[in-house]
Amino acid sequence: MDGKRRSAGLVAIVGLVAAGIVAGGYIAGCRGPDAEDTAADPDEGGLGVYRQRSAMETRVGSRSPYFDELQNLEARKKEQLAAGEAYGVAHDFSFTDRVTESGITAVHQIVDDAGRHWKPVHYDHGNGIAVADIDRDGLLDIYFLTQIGANELWRNRGDGTFEDVTAAAGVALEDRISVTASLGDTDNDGDSDLFVTTVRMGNVLYENLGDGRFRDISAESGLDYVGHSSGAVFFDYNLDGRLDLYLTNVGNYTTDERGRGGYYVGVENAFSGHLVPEKTETSILYENTGGNEFVDVSSRVELLDGGWSGDASFADLNGDLYPDLYVLNMQGDDHYYENDGGRRFVEKTEQLFPKTSWGAMGIKFFDYDIDGRMDLMITDMHSDMSENVGPDMETVKNMVWDDDVLQGGDNNVFGNSFHRNVGVDLPFEEISDEIGAENFWPWGLSVADINADGYEDVFITSSMNYPFRYGINSALLNDHGKQFLDAEFLLGIEPRLDSRIEKVWFELDCSGEDAGHPECGDQTGIVAVNGVVGSRASVIFDLDGDGDLDIVTSEFNDRPQVLVSSLAQLHDIHYLKVRLEGSRSNRDGLGATVKVHAGGMVYTRYADGKSGYLSQSAAPLYFGLGDATEIEKIEVLWPSGTEQVMSAAVPMNTDLVMREPTE
Secondary structure (H helix, E strand, C coil): CCCCEECCCCCCHHHCCCCCCEECCEECCCCCCCCCCCCCCHHHCCCCCCCCCCHHHHHCCCCCCCHHHHHHHHHHHHHHHHHHCCCCCCCCCCEEECHHHHCCCCCCCCCHHHCCCCCCCHHHHCCCEEEECCCCCCCCEEEECCCCCCCEEEEECCCCCEEECHHHHCCCCCCCCEEEEEEECCCCCCCCEEEEEEECCCCEEEEECCCCCEEECHHHHCCCCCCEEEEEEEECCCCCCCCEEEEEECCCCEEEEECHHHCEEECCCHHHHHHCHHHCCCCEEEEEEECCEEEECCCCCCCCCCCCCCCEEEECCCCCCCCEEEECCCCCCCEEEEEECCCEEEECHHHHCCCEECCEEEEEEECCCCCCCCEEEEEECHHHHCCCCCHHHHCCCCEECCHHHCCCHHHEECCCEEEECCCCCCCCEECHHHHCCCCCCEEEEEEECCCCCCCCEEEEEECCCCCCCCCCCEEEEEECCCEEEECCCCCCCCCCHHHCCEEEEEEEECCCCCCCCCCCCCCCCEEEEEEECCEEEEEEECCCCCCCCEEEEEECCCCCCEEEECHHHHCCCCEEEEEEECCCCCCCCCCCEEEEEECCEEEEEECCCEEECCEECECCEEEECCCCCCEEEEEEECCCCCEEEECCCECCCEEEEEECCCC
């Protein structure tokens, strides 16, 4: 742990309320290791020790108490613009939030445990977002999830605008507290089926009928588990050509009391639940036996993970074609399971990943340095909750807890981890500090080549919302496989459109049912309480068909961001999109490896469908090709073992469909 800043004044997330860190709607007494005894006056501005303002204070005085946060953002922008002058990667383009122009009016709505009755409970993890070509018109559509109200399906019109087709599709699920969505062709009929997880209201499988409508087949499919479910990953674990499903379950964090909207009220000590064995909910592996029928085979294949897991992903790390599984644990050690020929899973965490993030949230396998091997990046939210740091400490890229407070001792990474693949059966190298992979309050990561130079970049949704301060989303540009460069201010992602960082979070009837609420203070009548905005999940895809990649976010208690890139308008970019169509393999080609030879380089993508935190999408693989002027060859290794090579001339800037040979 040499070179890392140790966490001072440790306050574990399990004790936020009891320790008085959260009180009366504000976060007080924020200190770093070099802090003075007295917190800085929030009206002084600057980047010193920071006291989190009460959301209630938004009603007092002539300016927003978040004014200083805007000043901080401007200061950070200035610093990043100066640093960017030395960057050796393309960054002279920007993203603009065009949610209004897109026509999308979806608004995420939260349960009261994340608002008027805030408590540290897993509802604050929010929801995912997923994309797929639902109606097979060649355009990617978007499925937004929410906690309260209806989920929404928005059809892509192809011109940068979308239309709401939720009612016609029949996928609103307005009577559930949804969490995540995964899209995959579970019956191999050529269209994407939809799986949605919920909190104690039954998970749902929708069969795509192919005409824009979906049919709820949850009960007959066997996927209607009732519990505290989170992420869901489609993959073909036994290589029989059908998509199986791995369902991650967090653990029991609710009571039987029902709140407004029907949600199950969270327990007061949710983040100590992993210390109570009775609260464990083992994650589940479902085998697809055909005809959209699934069977729980977790015990049979010896895959019984009891961690508090929010998500998982897969990759073939030992080269035997069978997808291996990495399961996140948001409150402890992650676990890596090697797939033994589709017969069983063998845990090999210590052998391959000697250190794992303690509070893992997001996961992505990708070839960071273009050596043909899948590296692994993990985002870690809960470690950042160990102490209430201000924006000065947020800029510190490394920080650790003392060994004696980490589960497992010295085998944990405090913060994001980046594991470099150095070869089959060799331990991965953890290099997060060396390459600048850290950020603050991260949820999920989406990986894609947003500047089309051939190296995949990272977008990370980050925030905590009410009653915390504002947290920025992060854009990390890949500097030729050597390091990540901070670029969210350079690219116009931060500050947000119109410098918007706050909104009305909830309203209180301080003369009625909410009298006595800490945010009422001495006020009466209807009182609006503000909180900061923030993202939870994201997808990256070419939403307007111009060849560059755009970003759509899932916000917490707010409208989405539709961040449209100007790259294609400013540069003559070179790229290739590859859509996979399996025959012997699963129809989506999940688990296939695609290599594109262009300009003397070999670019590798692994088809896993992971699109960010809590989501799996059915989207084409995107290859930025930098300065290459021609594509020499394309290779596909299908899950079936079929090797396909296309050596014929393939034009640049096309959407290529690779169909698996039937023999």
